[in-house]
Amino acid sequence: MLETLTYSPPVKRSVLIAGHPTSISLEPLFWSALEIAARDAAVPVNALVAEIDEARMTVAEPPNLTSAIRQWLFGRALGG
Numbered sequence: 151m152l153e154t155l156t157y158s159p160p161v162k163r164s165v166l167i168a169g170h171p172t173s174i175s176l177e178p179l180f181w182s183a184l185e186i187a188a189r190d191a192a193v194p195v196n197a198l199v200a201e202i203d204e205a206r207m208t209v210a211e212p213p214n215l216t217s218a219i220r221q222w223l224f225g226r227a228l229g230g
Contacts, residue, residue: 155179167200174199174216183223 160175176184188198199219206218213221 165199166196167203172215174219176216176219180220180223183227184219187223187226 156178158178160177161181162173162175163181164171164173166172184195184198188195191198193201199215202218202222203215205222206212206215212218
């Protein structure tokens with residue numbers, strides 16, 4: 151069942167990547183999608199963010215981490 155979309159400003163949370171804390175600001179909709187993706191993959195959110203971070207660094211011009219997370223989530227939503 152689809153939830154009603156609520157427009158909200160980004161929420162800052164701290165995550166650990168390779169043992170180092172970093173802050174990420176995402177809208178609640180993206181935090182929910184990230185939590186669902188992590189649950190589906192049976193990994194903690196921190197581990198999924200670390201995977202996305204590692205993957206973004208393989209491109210010639212890597213986006214910032216927040217942008218990479220949004221793009222990864224959108225790609226997942228599109229079935230990729």
